[in-house]
Amino acid sequence: MKTRQDAFRLNRRSLVAGSAAAAGAAAMSRGPRVRAQDAPVELRWSMWAATEEEIAVWEDLAADVTIAHPNITVTLETTSFADYWDKLQTQLASGTEADIVAMQSLRMPVFAARDALRPLGPFVEADPDVNPDDFFEPIRNGLSFKDEMYAFGYDLGPIMLFYNKDLFEAKGVEPPSATEPMTWEVFKEKATALTDAAAGEYGYVIQPGFTGTIPWIWSGGGEYLNAEETESPIDSPEALAALNFVVGMITEEKIAAPITDLANAQFASEAFYSGKVGMAQNGPWEFVNMRSKAPFAFDVVPLPAGPGGSVTWVAGSGFGISNTTPNADAAWLALKVITSTESLMKTAAAGRGYPARQSAVPSFIDPAAPPENVAVVEGILANEMAQSRFLQTTTTWQETEVMLTQDFNPIFLGEQTVEEVVANVKPKFDDLLERHQELLNR
């Protein structure tokens, strides 16, 4: 069975060879070639965004497309991250999706398995002016499905531990090391020292869901998906212990912020912005929001190391071309602009994300802007100070995540034990993996 790891080794030649047949078919099905350089074309570009700062970054790139190709105008359509996926699914079902579609690596299997996006191979082959090898391997892999690339990345990043430097200083707690991950025990000590429940201050906050617990499961030596993607070993003693460790900080030790909102995907971020929480986990894409929203100094370090070490997931996002757009050629030209080194240097400089292209990395590092320990991102990606793994998902991830988010929230509230919830979730997870296999072999 071919695993996602094989796709890691995807290079341009195999990409081209593997999609030669598809190229012919695609060229024919695309119909009369629009002379994108001449005819005026209006493209729609759908993307998620939470803040004005983020929207400004993307609007700027949309304008760059018109500068490079005066006949193309790109209209940006933004939605909150949580609603983006419901909306995209509905748009795809009714054929009203944008020409350029933002896609997250976690959800690529869901959408690629259902033919939502065009394979980029034929475009890459026909265009001497593009270098897919410049994209980091994990993001190439993350935006591929069954060895075919469906999107060009703009960012990728590992989940790291953000900490509030001001709060650490105020509480006299020694900041964690940027090079040597602290142990779970040390993490707990620091969280305890930062906590003053009467003042509403806590050591840590976590979003009540499933994906946030994955680094803890891995660092605890557990897994949520077996290598064949046929079964979830989420009921292993290691996974159970890890889940108990993290939720215990909320429900038992009360050194992590209590969950007060189940219907807000930004709950943990907002709690951290408030300045009353010492530590929270997030990716480098959060820097832009932190710089504008956090009224305190912050920095990043690797996640704490459990029995399995400090293991975190890497995910990223990019842009693909709708499978039904009549303006695929223009969309390709626009896609090249918005994922070019220059563009990714802009998004990286704005802190919008660690750039998906290696050539754009230098602009991510801004000595004047926080975080100081920005080298941690690269260190984790290179598996130097901590291990990073691609966040593996399935073609049924959409439903898996809805199920897990809902079924998992009672453990964060102390209403059910980890063991009870996992015993209930495991058979459902396995059923969804069965369907995943059917979709893979469709």
Added chain:
Amino acid sequence: MASRATVPRPAETPRTELAPRSWRQRDHETLAAYLFLGPNIIGFLIFTAIPVVAALVIAFYDWDLLLGAKFIGLENFRELLFDDENFRAAFVNTMVFTVANVALSVAIGLAIALLVNLSLRGMVLFRSIFLLPYVTVTVALSLVWKWLYLPEVGLINQTLGLVGIDGPRWLTDSTWAMPALIFLSVWKTFGYNMVLFLAGLQNIPEHLYDAAKVDGASAAQRFRDITLPMLSPTMFFVVVISIIGSFQVFDQALVMTAGGPGTATTTLVLYIYQRGFQSGYMGYASSIAWALFAVVFVFTVIQFRIQRRWVSYD
């Protein structure tokens, strides 16, 4: 002859002239009626009738939103009724919500209507204030109430704290999340019921009360024997509308709790949304929608049956 010839034949001439005119007039009226009804009928067909029929057909398919549909007969309904604990939870939650919401919003609506029916100065202002929550968007209200319900800093628990009560974690406690949603919903809807009851109250002829007073009936007797029977058609309408509305509860649950903790506040319509739009199984979602329709239909039929016993149209 001459005299006969000069005799006008009013019955004939006007008839020949009037007939086409009346036809034209009727045509005009018919046309006007259809023009006025048209937008509503077209809207009903496009946004209600066609989707309802389509949903019935889709309910027999396994339809992954992006993959297309496969006919599977009654499989969705079998899974729904015998194999889906979330559906059972959503059904029970919706029933609890409906019973509590209808009982409270009707009782409070009636009580407030009786109060604001008194001819005192400034009553119009109170009527408007009580109606305000109803005319405000539910999502906006839900966001505000989320703040009110916050465990430590929320206004409700702060107030309870003043009288020494340690308030619960409302929206994140499975015991209290549903009551919290019901409380908001009652607060939002009783104003509408109040307006309907008020209209009903003002239609009760004053002479009935006068006659009862002359006969020495007490205020309680007048309420029981005049107000309630005379209000029964309004009561019937309010109860039917409230039950149908309550079965469709969605916004509050989505915005305030996302159906949690666990499935504690997952209502049927929220479950339809989760299965259809979040997970992409339109066939299954349609089967839930039809199950919901069946429940509402049965309730409404029962109400029309038993109304004969208690609703008086005199």
